[in-house]
Structure formats: C-alpha cells, structure tokens
Amino acid sequence: xxxxxxxxxxxxxxxxxxxxxxxxxxxxxxxxxxxxxxxxxxxxxxxxxxxxxxxxxxxxxxxxxxxxxxxxxxxxxxxxxxxxxxxxxxxxxxxxxxxxxxxxxxxxxxxxxxxxxxxxxxxxxxxxxxxxxxxxxxxxxxxxxxxxxxxxxxxxxxxxxxxxxxxxxxxxxxxxxxxxxxxxxxxxxxxxxxxxxxxxxxxxxxxxxxxxxxxxxxxxxxxxxxxxxxxxxxxxxxxxxxxxxxxxxxxxxxxxxxxxxxxxxxxxxxxxxxxxxxxxxxxxxxxxxxxxxxxxxxxxxxxxxxxxxxxxxxxxxxxxxxxxxxxxxxxxxxxxxxxxxxxxxxxxxxxxxxxxxxxxxxxxxxxxxxxxxxxxxxxxxxxxxxxxxxxxxxxxxxxxxxxxxxxxxxxxxxxxxxxxxxxxxxxxxxxxxxxxxxxxxxxxxxxxxxxxx
Amino acid sequence: xxxxxxxxxxxxxxxxxxxxxxxxxxxxxxxxxxxxxxxxxxxxxxxxxxxxxxxxxxxxxxxxxxxxxxxxxxxxxxxxxxxxxxxxxxxxxxxxxxxxxxxxxxxxxxxxxxxxxxxxxxxxxxxxxxxxxxxxxxxxxxxxxxxxxxxxxxxxxxxxxxxxxxxxxxxxxxxxxxxxxxxxxxxxxxxxxxxxxxxxxxxxxxxxxxxxxxxxxxxxxxxxxxxxxxxxxxxxxxxxxxxxxxxxxxxxxxxxxxxxxxxxxxxxxxxxxxxxxxxxxxxxxxxxxxxxxxxxxxxxxxxxxxxxxxxxxxxxxxxxxxxxxxxxxxxxxxxxxxxxxxxxxxxxxxxxxxxxxxxxxxxxxxxxxxxxxxxxxxxxxxxxxxxxxxxxxxxxxxxxxxxxxxxxxxxxxxxxxxxxxxxxxxxxxxxxxxxxxxxxxxxxxxxxxxxxx
Numbered sequence: 003x004x005x006x007x008x009x010x011x012x013x014x015x016x017x018x019x020x021x022x023x024x025x026x027x028x029x030x031x032x033x034x035x036x037x038x039x040x041x042x043x044x045x046x047x048x049x050x051x052x053x054x055x056x057x058x059x060x061x062x063x064x065x066x067x068x069x070x071x072x073x074x075x076x077x078x079x080x081x082x083x084x085x086x087x088x089x090x091x092x093x094x095x096x097x098x099x100x101x102x103x104x105x106x107x108x109x110x111x112x113x114x115x116x117x118x119x120x121x122x123x124x125x126x127x128x129x130x131x132x133x134x135x136x137x138x139x140x141x142x143x144x145x146x147x148x149x150x151x152x153x154x155x156x157x158x159x160x161x162x163x164x165x166x167x168x169x170x171x172x173x174x175x176x177x178x179x180x181x182x183x184x185x186x187x188x189x190x191x192x193x194x195x196x197x198x199x200x201x202x203x204x205x206x207x208x209x210x211x212x213x214x215x216x217x218x219x220x221x222x223x224x225x226x227x228x229x230x231x232x233x234x235x236x237x238x239x240x241x242x243x244x245x246x247x248x249x250x251x252x253x254x255x256x257x258x259x260x261x262x263x264x265x266x267x268x269x270x271x272x273x274x275x276x277x278x279x280x281x282x283x284x285x286x287x288x289x290x291x292x293x294x295x296x297x298x299x300x301x302x303x304x305x306x307x308x309x310x311x312x313x314x315x316x317x318x319x320x321x322x323x324x325x326x327x328x329x330x331x332x333x334x335x336x337x338x339x340x341x342x343x344x345x346x347x348x349x350x351x352x353x354x355x356x357x358x359x360x361x362x363x364x365x366x367x368x369x370x371x372x373x374x375x376x377x378x379x380x381x382x383x384x385x386x387x388x389x390x391x392x393x394x395x396x397x398x399x400x401x402x403x404x405x406x407x408x409x410x411x412x413x414x415x416x417x418x419x420x421x422x423x424x425x426x427x428x429x430x431x432x433x434x435x436x437x438x439x440x441x442x443x444x445x446x447x448x449x450x451x452x453x454x455x
Numbered sequence: 456x457x458x459x460x461x462x463x464x465x466x467x468x469x470x471x472x473x474x475x476x477x478x479x480x481x482x483x484x485x486x487x488x489x490x491x492x493x494x495x496x497x498x499x500x501x502x503x504x505x506x507x508x509x510x511x512x513x514x515x516x517x518x519x520x521x522x523x524x525x526x527x528x529x530x531x532x533x534x535x536x537x538x539x540x541x542x543x544x545x546x547x548x549x550x551x552x553x554x555x556x557x558x559x560x561x562x563x564x565x566x567x568x569x570x571x572x573x574x575x576x577x578x579x580x581x582x583x584x585x586x587x588x589x590x591x592x593x594x595x596x597x598x599x600x601x602x603x604x605x606x607x608x609x610x611x612x613x614x615x616x617x618x619x620x621x622x623x624x625x626x627x628x629x630x631x632x633x634x635x636x637x638x639x640x641x642x643x644x645x646x647x648x649x650x651x652x653x654x655x656x657x658x659x660x661x662x663x664x665x666x667x668x669x670x671x672x673x674x675x676x677x678x679x680x681x682x683x684x685x686x687x688x689x690x691x692x693x694x695x696x697x698x699x700x701x702x703x704x705x706x707x708x709x710x711x712x713x714x715x716x717x718x719x720x721x722x723x724x725x726x727x728x729x730x731x732x733x734x735x736x737x738x739x740x741x742x743x744x745x746x747x748x749x750x751x752x753x754x755x756x757x758x759x760x761x762x763x764x765x766x767x768x769x770x771x772x773x774x775x776x777x778x779x780x781x782x783x784x785x786x787x788x789x790x791x792x793x794x795x796x797x798x799x800x801x802x803x804x805x806x807x808x809x810x811x812x813x814x815x816x817x818x819x820x821x822x823x824x825x826x827x828x829x830x831x832x833x834x835x836x837x838x839x840x841x842x843x844x845x846x847x848x849x850x851x852x853x854x855x856x857x858x859x860x861x862x863x864x865x866x867x868x869x870x871x872x873x874x875x876x877x878x879x880x881x882x883x884x885x886x887x888x889x890x891x892x893x894x895x896x897x898x899x900x901x902x903x904x905x906x907x908x
Binding site: 143144145146148149174175177178239241242271274275277281283284285287288291292294295297349352355356388390391393396397404405406410 | 596597598599601602627628630631692694695724727728730734736737738740741744745747748750802805808809841843844846849850857858859863
C-alpha cells in the first residue's frame with residue numbers, strides 16, 4: 003500500500019496498515035515529514051512551533067497517539083490577563099470568565115452572545131460526518147459567513163471582530179467562507195459525545211489551545227516516521243497516479259511505486275495537482291478545484307525570557323488593529339526563553355506577503371510592542387513561516403469551504419475513487435483542520451484500505 | 456518560445472510570435488487543438504458545436520481573425536418567437552422588443568429593469584483591465600451575486616430567473632460568484648468604445664449569440680494549427696515547468712522543450728496543475744486555487760429538420776423548470792438537419808452528471824418536448840458534451856470569480872512570473888470567458904513575449 007504525503011495523517015495511515023500486516027511505503031514531497039506540523043529548533047530539544055501547535059479537550063485521537071508515543075504535553079501559559087487591542091487602546095481581561103478568550107468589550111457583548119449562541123445552536127444540529135445532509139445545507143452554504151454576521155449583529159465593531167477572528171482560525175476573511183462550512187467547523191470542534199462549540203474552538207482555557215507538546219508537536223510525526231524507517235521516502239513529490247486492472251501506480255520524478263491501494267493524505271488543493279489516469283470523476287475534480295487553502299503566516303518573536311509574564315500577562319491577544327490579530331505564549335517548556343507567536347491571516351497575510359522583510363518585521367514587532375510594551379521590540383530572533391509560499395502546503399491552516407462547495411461536493415472529501423482513498427485533516431468530521439482531525443482521517447483511511455487488502 | 460495549450464488563445468499567441476520572426480512550439484494535451492472550442496462533425500462539413508459557438512457585436516478581434524482566415528459567419532436562426540417556460544406553462548415572445556432575449560414575464564419586469572439597469576450602471580464604472588482598482592472593488596467582491604439580487608429585487612420569481620440565467624452564462628449558481636466578478640463580466644461584454652451590457656452578453660439579436668461560424672468555430676484553431684504545422688505537438692500534457700538562468704524548460708511525459716519564454720494558455724484551474732520550479736509566488740498560486748471552472752454540459756439533439764421553425768419558433772428558450780434552462784437553434788448551415796442546443800449548468804449540471812445515460816437523455820428530451828412539442832422526443836441522435844469530465848478543460852465556459860478572488864488576486868491573471876506569461880480567455884479584459892477574449896489574450900501575450908525576445 004502506498005501513502006502519498008508524510009504529514010501526520012499519512013504517517014498514521016501507514017502505521018496502521020503496517021500494523022495490519024501489510025507492506026507500506028510513504029512518498030513525501032519535502033525533505034522532512036510532518037507537513038503542516040513543523041518545529042524550529044532553537045537548540046537541541048528547545049523548539050518553537052511553525053505550524054500545528056496545540057491540543058485541547060475532546061482531541062482524544064491525538065491525545066491517545068501522543069500518549070502511546072510518549073510525547074508529553076504541558077499547559078499553555080495562561081496565568082494573568084489577555085490583551086484586547088482596538089483603536090490604538092490596550093485593555094486587559096481574564097479568560098477565566100464566561101466569555102473565555104473572547105474580549106469582554108461592552109460594545110460587542112450583545113452581538114457576541116447572539117451570534118455565538120446562534121452558531122452553537124446551529125452546530126448542535128449538524129452531523130459532522132455529513133453536513134451536506136442537513137435540511138438547511140443548501141441555504142446555509144449559499145450564504146457567506148460575513149453575510150450571516152451582518153444579518154445577526156447590530157454593531158460594526160462586532161462585524162470587525164468576526165472577520166478578525168476568521169484570520170487566525172481559517173486564514174481568510176469572513177466573506178470567503180460559507181455559513182454552512184463555518185457552522186460545520188464549529189460543530190467539528192468536539193467528539194462523538196460532545197459536539198463542538200465556538201468557545202472550545204477559540205479558547206485556550208478548556209479549549210483547542212489548552213496545551214502544547216513537550217519538545218514540539220513534530221515529535222509525533224517524527225516518531226512514527228522513525229518507526230516506519232526506510233519505508234518513508236523523502237524528496238519525492240508525487241506527480242501522477244495511474245489505475246488499471248486492480249493495480250495502482252504512483253509516479254514521482256525519480257521512482258514508480260506499485261500497489262493495490264493508495265492513500266492520498268494531503269489537502270484537496272494539493273491532491274488537485276496530482277495528474278490521475280483515468281481522470282477524477284467530476285464530483286471529486288470540482289471539489290479539489292473549490293477548496294483553496296487559507297492564507298496564514300505565523301511569526302514567532304524569541305526573547306531572552308517571557309517578560310510579559312512579570313507584567314501579569316498571559317501573552318494572549320485579540321487585536322482589531324495591526325496585522326497580528328491573535329497572539330499566544332509559545333515559550334518552550336525547557337530553556338527559559340520567551341516566545342510570542344503571532345497569527346497573521348486573510349487580508350492581513352496578503353498585506354504582509356506584499357511587504358519586504360524589514361517592513362514585515364517592523365510591522366509585527368510594532369504590533370507586539372502595542373500589546374506587550376517596548377521590550378517586545380527587542381527580540382533575539384524573529385522566525386516567520388510563510389505557509390502560502392510553502393510549495394507543498396500552499397497555505398494554512400486548512401482548506402476552506404467557499405460558498406457552494408460543502409453542500410454540493412462534500413461527499414467527495416472521503417469517497418474513494420477506485421483504489422484511491424483520501425486522508426488529510428480536510429477529510430475528517432471531528433476536528434477538521436486540526437492535528438486531531440489528521441490523526442482521525444489517517445486511521446479511517448487505513449481502516450478502509452485494510453478492509454480491501 | 457513555447458506555448459502550453461493549443462486552444463484558440465495559445466494558437467493565436469504562437470502564430471503572432473512566429474510572424475514576429477521567432478521559432479515556436481505548441482504543446483497540447485489532447486489529440487486535437489481547440490480546447491473549449493470543439494465541433495462534432497455529423498458528416499463532412501456539417502458540424503454542430505460542443506463548445507464555443509457564437510460571435511456577436513464588439514467581438515472585433517475574433518471577427519478580424521475569422522475574416523483573415525476566411526472562416527465565414529451566418530446569423531443564428533432568430534425568426535419568430537422564443538419560448539418562456541415556467542411552472543409547467545409555455546408562453547412565447549419575440550426577442551425584437553426592448554427586453555431582447557429576456558422573457559417579458561409581468562411578474563419580473565420591475566425587478567429585471569432595476570437589477571439589469573443597476574448592474575449595467577455599475578459595469579459602466581469598471582476598468583475591465585483592472586476591475587480590482589474600482590473604489591468599491593473590495594465591497595462588491597465580498598458579496599455574492601445572489602445576495603445582491605436578493606437585496607435589489609422584490610419577487611422570488613425574479614431571483615429564480617437570476618440564478619437560472621447564471622447556469623448557461625457561467626455554469627454556476629448565483630451564490631458561487633461575487634458581485635464584482637459579475638459586474639466585471641458584464642462590463643467585459645464590449646470593446647474599447649462600447650462598454651459591455653447585460654443585454655449584449657445575453658442576447659441573440661445584437662448580442663453575443665448573434666452569429667455562428669460556417670463549418671463550425673473549430674475551423675479557426677484548426678486553420679491556425681495547419682499553418683503552424685509540425686510546430687504543434689498533440690498528446691503532450693505539460694507536467695512541469697522549470698526556470699533557471701534565463702532558460703525555461705517545459706516537461707511533458709515524453710519530451711522536454713527549452714526556450715527563453717513560455718506562454719501558458721489555459722484556464723487558471725488547469726495552470727494550477729502544472730508543477731513549477733521555482734514554485735509560483737503566493738499571489739499567483741492562490742489565484743489558481745481560487746478560480747474554479749464553471750459546471751456546464753451541452754446537449755445537442757439532432758433532427759431530420761428544424762421542425763420548430765415551421766411552428767414560428769426560433770429554437771430559443773428560457774426555462775425555470777427542468778435541467779435545460781436555455782436552448783438555441785444550432786442547425787448547421789448546410790445539410791438541412793435541425794439541431795437544438797441545450798445548456799445545462801450549475802446545480803442542473805451537477806444533477807445531470809449524477810444520472811445514468813438513459814435518464815439524462817430522457818430528462819433533456821422531456822424538457823425539449825415541453826418547449827417545442829412532442830416531435831422533440833424523436834431525435835436522430837443526441838450528442839452530449841460533459842465539460843466537467845473533460846480532463847483537459849475540467850469545466851466550461853470559464854473560470855469563476857468566487858467571493859474575494861478578483862479583488863485580492865486579479866493582477867496575477869496576467870502578470871508574468873519570470874519567463875512565464877499567461878494567456879487564455881480568463882486573462883482577457885474584454886470578452887473574458889468568450890472566444891474573442893481568448894484571441895485578445897493570445898495577442899497580448901505574444902506582444903509581451905516579442906518585446907522580450
């Protein structure tokens with residue numbers, strides 16, 4: 003069995019098929035495994051995250067895997083207050099209140115309660131494994147999330163917050179995604195016994211940003227890859243997959259792998275770029291034409307120590323000004339260094355990418371100084387990760403449900419085409435777009451293949 | 456100089472670069488030239504159209520080319536009345552009135568006048584070569600065309616008509632495209648002295664469907680290809696383009712072409728599938744992730760003669776029922792046969808593709824019988840062209856401007872990337888999506904390249 007893509011999902015799939023007693027090989031385009039999971043090692047064992055970072059409640063599949071592989075977790079620093087920055091004014095607030103990480107701005111409270119409440123109610127009616135079957139799927143998918151927010155809110159400040167929050171969560175503006183997709187994504191922030199809520203998705207405390215991984219999240223794919231050993235082939239971008247007479251051939255520039263089944267474990271927008279013979283059926287082909295990747299840049303500023311903690315700050319920010327709309331404390335557990343992780347997404351990412359390097363750095367450090375004071379302007383180092391420029395990811399964090407896609411093409415996210423099966427976090431019901439979804443998708447694809455081999 | 460794609464645009468580009476005194480080769484994926492222009496020969500010289508069919512006023516570049524190549528035109532049959540079919544009721548009307556091809560349904564007249572009038576006024580303010588510079592570009596691009604129609608109309612019947620009309624024009628539903636893109640597309644239905652209008656786009660009489668080509672539109676690309684001779688290589692899908700040190704290499708499965716410049720003359724969604732080294736900059740890469748092809752199927756029923764003419768009918772229909780929402784008389788000028796050409800687009804195309812062959816035929820013939828009487832059920836032959844299944848088109852008629860794409864990524868439709876230039880109708884200002892736009896784009900790309908060689 004052949005796996006295309008050595009990210010979390012593909013490696014989990016390979017591991018499970020191997021455990022099932024079958025031979026596997028993994029073809030990975032990059033010279034590293036992990037895909038959208040990627041750490042930057044400051045010194046041995048001291049890592050800051052460039053991609054997938056956190057784990058939180060109901061992410062059971064990721065938690066079980068990490069535990070099995072003996073990769074530990076630690077709570078994201080969350081003592082003290084978060085920063086809310088708007089119109090050049092900084093206020094601080096605690097995320098221990100009923101609003102969680104959402105800022106308690108009195109001008110938005112009514113809209114926030116109403117929109118989040120409504121989205122959560124809608125989410126509770128969604129089958130995350132088949133959101134296209136919802137009675138209002140067509141109606142909700144025909145509407146942008148921005149239009150929904152406009153119809154259900156009274157203040158322009160709240161509408162600004164809504165699109166600002168889309169930037170780190172999806173890497174897009176609220177007008178790029180459909181209401182159905184947004185509701186599905188919220189519903190997906192849970193498990194079989196706890197349907198997702200907006201708060202669980204967005205929050206640190208009791209939410210998806212609750213814990214980090216000791217030594218970095220990439221220890222998980224790296225540990226699986228080490229176990230798979232020479233079955234993992236790096237530097238092998240897959241160009242073409244041919245199916246005939248029960249055999250599938252997978253071609254890179256340098257090798258051809260033959261097998262009975264293949265699992266393509268990458269985002270639809272990347273699967274789109276693999277030439278298939280015979281060609282994909284229209285349903286699958288038009289899905290992959292219609293699920294663009296989010297535009298997300300992550301910028302991490304490294305300091306001698308996490309100086310904001312002494313100021314009673316958690317390192318978390320929600321900002322309506324500047325390019326860095328959300329920040330977290332990403333200080334590695336070991337080493338004593340401080341790290342502020344800033345998310346730059348959607349229109350902000352487009353502006354950021356259009357700047358030169360110095361302008362970029364000055365812009366984000368200026369934002370961090372607004373949030374955390376002048377010390378933020380003096381980092382030891384700034385690490386930026388331009389996911390939209392990464393040839394083998396082409397965006398982050400996730401493939402987006404543009405208006406009309408999920409309702410019309412959703413079933414093709416998972417439905418096998420001949421001997422080709424689909425993994426990758428975009429094919430998951432629960433925790434779609436997250437590392438937990440990647441694990442779930444890899445497990446599901448492996449189960450499909452094992453039933454056929 | 457190397458051209459990727461032997462459709463109208465690529466062939467025009469190749470011809471012009473050759474005329475400029477430089478060597479060219481054209482790499483075409485299919486075993487035929489023409490791309491989305493494709494005829495079906497019923498007998499020698501007697502052709503019905505599977506793809507691009509018509510020519511009308513202000514399509515000057517296509518007209519000049521056809522004239523130079525001695526490919527004649529003839530008026531689309533337009534004597535008598537058109538059919539309007541709704542709620543199982545057939546009425547007929549003349550397209551010689553002020554509404555042109557739009558049906559004079561009294562329940563929609565006020566909305567029609569208001570929406571078409573507003574769109575035309577907006578279109579008159581657009582620079583078709585840079586719609587993203589319009590002062591309201593961001594605002595209009597954040598809204599779906601459906602939301603605009605809903606806000607500017609009073610009857611559900613009109614809203615139904617608006618999305619029905621999107622099906623043949625764009626191959627999509629009104630919620631899949633942005634207002635900015637729709638307004639741009641209307642503006643583009645003209646030339647430097649006559650900005651486009653909705654009527655010119657939609658109409659037969661004095662509109663984009665005014666004339667057909669004697670012997671079929673594919674005579675134009677075929678004539679150019681014959682002139683280019685062995686410079687055109689068929690059956691050569693391009694997989695990879697590498698640029699280094701002023702040289703560009705274009706790789707197919709069987710050959711590698713080297714040159715100073717390359718023109719990629721295909722839709723963005725297909726260009727997306729060519730691996731480029733170095734990788735595309737984010738601006739271009741995210742454009743090609745965000746411009747899916749329309750879903751359009753064309754079904755032509757062939758009869759012994761055009762029997763509807765004797766009933767005083769033109770063969771044209773606008774229908775809110777059934778899958779075939781718009782029809783035309785596509786009877787070849789020679790041979791005496793009758794041909795009804797039905798457009799099945801958007802949600803109707805998705806339904807159509809999900810049916811079996813017999814169900815498809817029964818469905819469309821049932822529609823035609825509703826419009827033209829029981830004789831329509833007895834064709835000699837039915838020819839269906841499933842553009843969404845065509846591996847080297849992957850949809851028709853055009854790449855779609857989903858919300859947020861044109862305003863954020865529009866400049867990358869044409870901006871060269873190193874030695875790679877872009878043609879294809881999607882890169883044209885005027886008559887974007889039409890054969891005239893393909894000609895214009897090929898000419899413009901050739902001019903760019905000639906300035907560099």
